[in-house]
Amino acid sequence: MRKNAQKLPAILCAAMIMTAMIGCAGQSAAPPPAPGTQVPQQPAEQATIIEPTQILFDGSSTLAPVIATIAAELEEQSDQPIEVFVSSGGSGQGVSAIIDQTANFGMLAREARDSEKEQIPDFQEYLVGIDALTVSINPENPLAAMRDGLTTEEIVRIFSGEYATWQDFDPALPGEEIVVVVRDIGGGAHEVFQTNIMGDVEVRADAIQAPSMGALVSRIIENRNAIGYASFGVSYQSRQDLAFMEIDGVEPTIENILNGSYLIQRPLILIRSGQPTQAEQYFLDAIFSDLGQSIIDEIGFIPIS
Amino acid sequence: MKDKAVLYLLASVSLITPAIFIVILVHVFYEAMPAATGLGMLLFDSEGIWRPFGQTPSFSILNIILTTVYVALLAVGIAAPIGGMAAIFLNYYTGRRTARITLAFVDLLAGVPSVIYGFIGLLVVVRNFERIFNMSAGESVLAAGVVLSVMLLPYIISTYSESIEKAKSKYDTASMALGISAEYSVLKVIIPITKRGAAAAVVSAFGRASSETIAVMMVIGNAPIFPRLLGRGQTISGLTALEISGAEVGSLHASAIYAANLIMMLTLSVILLTAYLLRRKLLSEYEKI
Numbered sequence: 001m002r003k004n005a006q007k008l009p010a011i012l013c014a015a016m017i018m019t020a021m022i023g024c025a026g027q028s029a030a031p032p033p034a035p036g037t038q039v040p041q042q043p044a045e046q047a048t049i050i051e052p053t054q055i056l057f058d059g060s061s062t063l064a065p066v067i068a069t070i071a072a073e074l075e076e077q078s079d080q081p082i083e084v085f086v087s088s089g090g091s092g093q094g095v096s097a098i099i100d101q102t103a104n105f106g107m108l109a110r111e112a113r114d115s116e117k118e119q120i121p122d123f124q125e126y127l128v129g130i131d132a133l134t135v136s137i138n139p140e141n142p143l144a145a146m147r148d149g150l151t152t153e154e155i156v157r158i159f160s161g162e163y164a165t166w167q168d169f170d171p172a173l174p175g176e177e178i179v180v181v182v183r184d185i186g187g188g189a190h191e192v193f194q195t196n197i198m199g200d201v202e203v204r205a206d207a208i209q210a211p212s213m214g215a216l217v218s219r220i221i222e223n224r225n226a227i228g229y230a231s232f233g234v235s236y237q238s239r240q241d242l243a244f245m246e247i248d249g250v251e252p253t254i255e256n257i258l259n260g261s262y263l264i265q266r267p268l269i270l271i272r273s274g275q276p277t278q279a280e281q282y283f284l285d286a287i288f289s290d291l292g293q294s295i296i297d298e299i300g301f302i303p304i305s
Numbered sequence: 306m307k308d309k310a311v312l313y314l315l316a317s318v319s320l321i322t323p324a325i326f327i328v329i330l331v332h333v334f335y336e337a338m339p340a341a342t343g344l345g346m347l348l349f350d351s352e353g354i355w356r357p358f359g360q361t362p363s364f365s366i367l368n369i370i371l372t373t374v375y376v377a378l379l380a381v382g383i384a385a386p387i388g389g390m391a392a393i394f395l396n397y398y399t400g401r402r403t404a405r406i407t408l409a410f411v412d413l414l415a416g417v418p419s420v421i422y423g424f425i426g427l428l429v430v431v432r433n434f435e436r437i438f439n440m441s442a443g444e445s446v447l448a449a450g451v452v453l454s455v456m457l458l459p460y461i462i463s464t465y466s467e468s469i470e471k472a473k474s475k476y477d478t479a480s481m482a483l484g485i486s487a488e489y490s491v492l493k494v495i496i497p498i499t500k501r502g503a504a505a506a507v508v509s510a511f512g513r514a515s516s517e518t519i520a521v522m523m524v525i526g527n528a529p530i531f532p533r534l535l536g537r538g539q540t541i542s543g544l545t546a547l548e549i550s551g552a553e554v555g556s557l558h559a560s561a562i563y564a565a566n567l568i569m570m571l572t573l574s575v576i577l578l579t580a581y582l583l584r585r586k587l588l589s590e591y592e593k594i
Binding site for chain 2: 061089090176177178179184185186187194200202205206207208209210211215218219222223225226
């Protein structure tokens, strides 16, 4: 597992550079300044002196960069002697790390199952943010003018390749191939899509796998035959250049995501056994501070507060 | 005493590179073992496709290997004639000064980060393919080949130019004394004499082409299907970059990715060794003349 944790920063860097590069290509896409980039608020009074502590996080690779970034920010801004270690290997590993007591916090990109909760004495969970995906098409696609959204069943048929051309979907549309753009099939983002929309049906084999969310969005912006999903944060920055699709009549808005009516989403939670220590509470407070929540927003997830 | 210390220091430093290579090779080999024993020939199942997360997971890397070779051959096939002609032109048809300045720019081309090539490929090549070939999406094996061929040019031009220079310095006086034209001496003397140099340039370019990651990933579509010229594909390095970070350590999925890389590393070792031997033979041949 450790190997993965070491590779992560390099891969993230590469991904971020790519996102940045491709983001530039998004023509008129002028991202609004992230709300939290101003003066970050200190999470707690500096006066409380905390014992030197190491906090170990293990689990979902979706949540790992969030915790690692918050920890890095906190290290720069606070002089509390807290060291945070993050390793990742999936939500399941987050649960088993808590059961085996090899980590202080488990990171999960799904709800904890009842069977798992039973194995953890004094189970505690903290909802940190929500990961949601929007399904969008190119605004030049005539479908954008015809329909506000798609049903789950239609999305399954499009992504599985049952409809090969847009004409197959609706005779009024051009007879051009539907270009399905996805993230890597093994990745966390695709997992949300697979679980919440596709179920057991597989995505067509010739779907384009974009190397980053930024690349995925720019493919939809540039190709009028394209349809794809993108993380809420990234796609919302380019909302003028994309046509968002409602899913079963529900619009992808923060409100609909938070109240649970929007389908393609999953919770990002931290779990632990027992009440947090003073140092752990300090770090939890940092996650829920303006700084922490703005980092969650910047990485592309929906903050809770 | 001092001399000995320096000797040991130099020896240990120069041994680091082969040591690192061996460590990496052993690591990749070790990680690839579960897939090799657990899947065996299923790794090369022509019926199967790379679907590690399907209802019935399948781990065939055949299409991915084929795409890697296809893209590299295509890129070398485009770049070799262009680069070869450019090298001849620079040595025979321009002044020294122009040639030197041009070669400096060619070397600069090699310093451009590959993500930039990928980015330009996406905006120029992919977009124009959609227009020219009337494709619904321009991401294709050919697009990757075109982008890669530009990246290979500096390697081919500078390696081949070096061989021409050497051959030229040997035969130029004789050619001039015989009064033969530049065309004649290029066709009848230089090209036959530099055959091996050209082969070495092509082989090392092939090695470079088959390991390129990000530029190819951005224009090929990364779909693990059977490669066709205007269809999508996925290369070994692209697959690795996309999936290795998410693959659970010790899983069959991660191991199969390592297996693909092991095959690439071994093949490349053989290819690059051939290039090295060719070049060495070439040098000793020049010594003889």
